[in-house]
Amino acid sequence: MTTILDVCRLANVSKATVSRVLSGNRKVKEDTRDVVMRAVEQLNYRPNQLAQSLATKVSNTVGVLTNGLTDSQLGQVLRQLDSALWGQGRSFILANGVDGAASLADKLSFLASRHCDAILLLGKNYDHRWFDDLDVSDLPPLLTMNQTLDEIDGVQFDQALTAELACNYLYSHGHTQIAVLLESGSGGEQMLQGYRHALENRSLPFNRQMVAQHADGATAISMLINRYIPFTAVLVPDDHQAIEVIRTLAQYNIQVPQEVSVISLMTGIEGERYTPAITGFEVPEEKMLQSLLRLLDDVIKGGGEGGSDVTREFMGKLIIRQSVRTME
Amino acid sequence: MTTILDVCRLANVSKATVSRVLSGNRKVKEDTRDVVMRAVEQLNYRPNQLAQSLATKVSNTVGVLTNGLTDSQLGQVLRQLDSALWGQGRSFILANGVDGAASLADKLSFLASRHCDAILLLGKNYDHRWFDDLDVSDLPPLLTMNQTLDEIDGVQFDQALTAELACNYLYSHGHTQIAVLLESGSGGEQMLQGYRHALENRSLPFNRQMVAQHADGATAISMLINRYIPFTAVLVPDDHQAIEVIRTLAQYNIQVPQEVSVISLMTGIEGERYTPAITGFEVPEEKMLQSLLRLLDDVIKGGGEGGSDVTREFMGKLIIRQSVRTME
DNA sequence: TTGTACGCGTTATCAT
DNA sequence: ATGATAACGCGTACAA
Numbered sequence: 001m002t003t004i005l006d007v008c009r010l011a012n013v014s015k016a017t018v019s020r021v022l023s024g025n026r027k028v029k030e031d032t033r034d035v036v037m038r039a040v041e042q043l044n045y046r047p048n049q050l051a052q053s054l055a056t057k058v059s060n061t062v063g064v065l066t067n068g069l070t071d072s073q074l075g076q077v078l079r080q081l082d083s084a085l086w087g088q089g090r091s092f093i094l095a096n097g098v099d100g101a102a103s104l105a106d107k108l109s110f111l112a113s114r115h116c117d118a119i120l121l122l123g124k125n126y127d128h129r130w131f132d133d134l135d136v137s138d139l140p141p142l143l144t145m146n147q148t149l150d151e152i153d154g155v156q157f158d159q160a161l162t163a164e165l166a167c168n169y170l171y172s173h174g175h176t177q178i179a180v181l182l183e184s185g186s187g188g189e190q191m192l193q194g195y196r197h198a199l200e201n202r203s204l205p206f207n208r209q210m211v212a213q214h215a216d217g218a219t220a221i222s223m224l225i226n227r228y229i230p231f232t233a234v235l236v237p238d239d240h241q242a243i244e245v246i247r248t249l250a251q252y253n254i255q256v257p258q259e260v261s262v263i264s265l266m267t268g269i270e271g272e273r274y275t276p277a278i279t280g281f282e283v284p285e286e287k288m289l290q291s292l293l294r295l296l297d298d299v300i301k302g303g304g305e306g307g308s309d310v311t312r313e314f315m316g317k318l319i320i321r322q323s324v325r326t327m328e
Numbered sequence: 329m330t331t332i333l334d335v336c337r338l339a340n341v342s343k344a345t346v347s348r349v350l351s352g353n354r355k356v357k358e359d360t361r362d363v364v365m366r367a368v369e370q371l372n373y374r375p376n377q378l379a380q381s382l383a384t385k386v387s388n389t390v391g392v393l394t395n396g397l398t399d400s401q402l403g404q405v406l407r408q409l410d411s412a413l414w415g416q417g418r419s420f421i422l423a424n425g426v427d428g429a430a431s432l433a434d435k436l437s438f439l440a441s442r443h444c445d446a447i448l449l450l451g452k453n454y455d456h457r458w459f460d461d462l463d464v465s466d467l468p469p470l471l472t473m474n475q476t477l478d479e480i481d482g483v484q485f486d487q488a489l490t491a492e493l494a495c496n497y498l499y500s501h502g503h504t505q506i507a508v509l510l511e512s513g514s515g516g517e518q519m520l521q522g523y524r525h526a527l528e529n530r531s532l533p534f535n536r537q538m539v540a541q542h543a544d545g546a547t548a549i550s551m552l553i554n555r556y557i558p559f560t561a562v563l564v565p566d567d568h569q570a571i572e573v574i575r576t577l578a579q580y581n582i583q584v585p586q587e588v589s590v591i592s593l594m595t596g597i598e599g600e601r602y603t604p605a606i607t608g609f610e611v612p613e614e615k616m617l618q619s620l621l622r623l624l625d626d627v628i629k630g631g632g633e634g635g636s637d638v639t640r641e642f643m644g645k646l647i648i649r650q651s652v653r654t655m656e
Numbered sequence: 657t658t659g660t661a662c663g664c665g666t667t668a669t670c671a672t
Numbered sequence: 673a674t675g676a677t678a679a680c681g682c683g684t685a686c687a688a
Contacts, residue, residue, distance in 0.1 A: 001440075001466055003665055014675045019667060029673060044466065046441040050382045051665035054680045059378065075403030082424040091421045091442065096410045112329075113374040114419065138329055138372065331681055342659045347683055354684095357657060379681035382664050 002043045011039040022047060053115060060090045062118050062296060063111030063140065067098045068125035077122060077289065084293050092120075101130040108139055116140045117300045120292065121147060121154070128186065141299050145292045146283070148186050153299075155291045155312045159187045159265060162281050162316040163194030164201075166235050166263050169318065171202060174327025175233040175261060181220045181245070182213040183237035183265075191237065191265065217244030225252060232327065233261040239271035242278045242323065257325035267319055279324040281316025288314050330371045339367040350375060381443060388418045390446050390624060391439030391468065395426045396453035405450060405617065412621050420448075429458040436467055444468045445628045448620065449475060449482070456514065469627045473620045474611070476514050481627075483619045483640045487515045487593060490609050490644040491522030492529075494563050494591050497646060499530060502655030503561040503589060509548045509573070510541040511565035511593075519565065519593065545572030553580060560655065561589040567599035570606045570651065585653035595647055607652040609644025616642050 007018050013032060020026045021036040028036075039045070053059040064081065066074060074096070081092055093114055095107040104126075111119050121144040131149060136142065144154035163180070170178050180195045182188035192211065199206050209229045214220035217236060221244070224231070236242045242264040246256045256262050256276060264271055264280030271278030295310045302308075335346045341360060348354045349364040356364075367373070381387040392409065394402060402424070409420055421442055423435040432454075439447050449472040459477060464470065472482035491508075498506050508523050510516030520539065527534050537557045542548035545564060549572070552559070564570045570592045574584045584590050584604060592599055592608030599606030623638045630636075 001443075001665095005665080015666075016668085016675060016677095017673085020674090023667080025668095027673070032673085044463065046437055048382075048443060048665050049441050050378050050387065050443050051680090052667075053378050054376075054382055054665080054682090055667040057680075069403070070400075071403035071407060072398075072400035073403065074407060075397070075399035075401065078406060078422060079399060079402060079424055082422050086423070091423075091438075093419045093421065094406060094410050095414070095419075096407055109374055110419075113377050115329075115376060115378050135372065329681095333681080343682075344660080344684075345658060348658090351683080355657070360658080376681050379664090380683075382666090383681080383683045385664075 001048070002045050004045070004047065006043055007036065007039045007045050010043065011036045057115075058300075059115045059117055060088075061114065061116050062090060062092045062120060062300075063108075063114065063116035064092045064094050064120045064122060065098065065104075065107055065111070066094065066096045067123040069096075069123045073123075076285075080286065080289050081120075081293075084290070088297075090117075098126065098130070101127075101132075101134070104130045105134060108134075112139050118143055118296055120145070120296065121149075121152070143292060143295060143299065145288055148190070153295070155288050155295065155310075155314065157266070157283050157288070158313045158315050159183070159190035160194035160197070161313075162265055163191045163235060164198045165194075165315065165318070166265060166281065167195060167198035168201075170233045170235070170261065170263060170324065171198070173261075173324060176204070177210075177229075177231040177233070179210045179212070179224055179229075179231040179234040181217060181224075181234060181236045181241060182211060184213060184215040187237065188213055191235070195235065217241030218248045221245045221248045225249075231260065233263065233324065235263050235265065237264070238266045239264050239268055239274070239278055239280070242267075242271060242280070243274055246274075246276070246323070257323050261324040263324055266316065267321075271323075272319075272321070276323050277321035279321045280319060282319050283316060284314050287311075329376070330373050332373070332375065334371055335364065335367045335373050338371065339364045385443075386628075387443045387445055388416075389442065389444050390418060390420045390448060390628075391436075391442065391444035392420045392422050392448045392450060393426065393432075393435055393439070394422065394424045395451040397424075397451045401451075404613075408614065408617050409448075409621075412618070416625075418445075426454065426458070429455075429460075429462070432458045433462060436462070440467050446471055446624055448473070448624070449477070449480070453513075471620060471623060471627065473616055476518070481623070483616050483623065483638075483642065485594070485611050485616070486641045486643050487511070487518035488522035488525070489641075490593055491519045491563065492526045493522075493643065493646070494593060494609065495523060495526035496529075498561045498563070498589065498591060498652065499526070501589075501652060504532070505538075505559040505561070507538045507540070507552055507557075507559040507562040509545060509552075509562060509564045509569060510539060512541060512543040515565065516541055519563070523563065545569030546576045549573045549576045553577075559588065561591065561652065563591050563593065565592070566594045567592050567596055567602070567606055567608070570595075570599060570608070571602055574602075574604070574651070585651050589652040591652055594644065595649075599651075600647075600649070604651050605649035607649045608647060610647050611644060612642050615639075 004015050004018050018036055020028050021033050098104045118141045142152050144152045146157050182191050209227050212220045212223045242262050254260055264278050266283050267278055267280030291311050298308050332343050332346050346364055348356050349361050426432045446469045470480050472480045474485050510519050524534055537555050540548045540551045570590050582588055592606050594611050595606055595608030619639050626636050
């Protein structure tokens with residue numbers, strides 16, 4: 001590879017001058033600038049980014065830790081990242097899959113040794129405990145998306161607000177007996193919060209018999225059914241649970257949406273393809289990623305605290321399909 | 329970040345000793361090794377890979393240029409890459425999407441400035457001309473997969489052999505009038521070669537009226553039909569064209585597979601889901617990628633020419649579905 | 657066996 | 673405006 005010294009020799013100037021011309025920081029005389037640029041082009045010289053990073057302590061590299069993403073989700077996210085970062089002369093290093101606290105520490109440590117300017121935590125299924133005794137002090141700044149990890153900055157999907165919207169939608173379609181299946185993770189608390197808030201706004205009493213929480217949707221809805229409390233609609237965390245619920249209800253000879261309506265807090269292609277197609281809220285992943293990238297920019301540039309005006313809370317967008325019916 | 333000097337001070341040794349302990353290259357006394365390791369762990373020290381790379385001229389980073397991949401393909405490939413490279417302490421930098429010679433040069437140049445040890449060219453739709461006046465001299469070694477770019481090493485999908493296999497399969501099922509739609513790129517020549525070879529092996533005459541070449545499958549099959557040459561089967565490059573062909577044939581009131589059989593040279597999930605499901609050959613992408621990674625290892629380690637025993641030519645695996653029927 | 661000193665390619669701080 | 677030179681963090685001949 002040609003180095004800056006090659007350019008120096010060809011242009012008869014010092015390293016400093018070449019560096020100045022390329023970075024554009026300081027003023028240089030027109031003539032010399034031209035000479036340098038000619039030499040640069042002639043040699044097809046490109047600064048060694050490793051050396052640059054070593055000197056400036058800025059690597060223009062961001063680490064991306066992903067987990068629990070399907071191939072197509074992974075591809076979609078990485079494609080977006082690539083196109084967004086490319087425009088900024090940055091690139092990313094991927095670390096996919098985390099299966100424990102040690103694994104998490106390893107991956108983060110690896111990315112840190114590569115001196116990433118920041119690390120993005122994307123995807124699902126991160127366990128809170130993995131972060132408990134994690135020494136974040138000698139790591140690059142961490143940023144999360146769609147994760148409710150306290151102490152880590154980032155953008156979030158507002159499950160509480162979206163759950164409230166879901167309930168309001170059901171109410172406006174005549175449903176008054178709404179059951180809810182909580183997400184088994186921390187999102188469950190948020191869902192419950194939104195659910196109760198919707199109730200309060202309508203001055204309706206809260207009945208804890210109407211809420212169930214279990215990682216398996218079939219089990220959760222069974223619990224509900226066995227309580228013999230009537231309900232006309234049920235709010236579930238995602239399409240996967242929605243489908244389990246619909247299947248289980250079918251075993252009890254309960255039709256969706258004729259007898260019970262189902263609404264998904266986070267719907268996607270899975271719910272779109274199912275029969276009946278599932279009504280629910282879509283996570284604005286693209287917008288969220290864009291916001292996260294702006295946040296990233298702030299973190300890298302601002303270095304310190306320069307908080308700017310980035311949207312950090314997102315709510316779902318209602319997609320009306322077939323799993324909710326209007327009560328007469 | 330803690331540096332090697334911090335370790336030196338804490339362990340009362342020189343940089344050289346610490347470096348030796350961590351790399352394991354040279355011998356060091358048990359005692360001092362222990363002292364150093366203790367200091368390393370206590371400080372949670374991790375060598376700065378940038379500085380390492382600068383000193384050793386090995387970055388343990390590979391550039392990955394992708395093009396023409398769907399999100400799920402991209403995700404699948406990158407997941408595999410990640411898990412394979414992670415085990416070797418390596419990582420990759422992505423550059424997705426190429427739309428011209430300048431764009432190609434840009435991306436490659438970028439990856440080069442990041443001092444990748446090698447660059448992988450993955451995906452489809454690379455134009456030969458983009459590589460014509462590409463100065464490959466000051467670039468890391470290039471490796472391709474699934475691309476027929478002369479002068480670039482890599483692994484390939486043998487379209488000629490697979491086309492021949494496809495014809496043999498059709499013959500063995502009673503088809504003697506086989507038409508072929510060539511891929512519009514360079515793969516077309518290979519398909520034709522395999523097609524003719526299969527003909528020769530059966531001492532059948534070659535009729536150029538039986539071959540058509542067009543990027544659009546509908547157009548290609550229409551050309552064929554308008555020649556009024558009878559055929560009972562048609563070999564097409566991929567599922568996309570297969571589907572276009574089947575649709576077009578339907579417009580002529582020709583049923584698949586009852587009246588005409590269709591076989592795809594490179595079938596995938598698209599063909600699996602279509603009705604009728606498309607019979608064809610599956611590209612062994614995973615195996616190919618594994619082979620490519622072994623090749624990568626040779627290139628990086630061998631540095632020079634150390635050619636090892638890596639499979640470089642792959643053929644499709646026949647997947648029998650519904651689009652081919654047996655003639656009585 | 658261990659330490660010294662130099663080089664990797666670049667930026668940045670001083671002089672000039 | 674430009675040039676010497678010291679960092680940046682690490683590996684490694686060479687010397688001790």
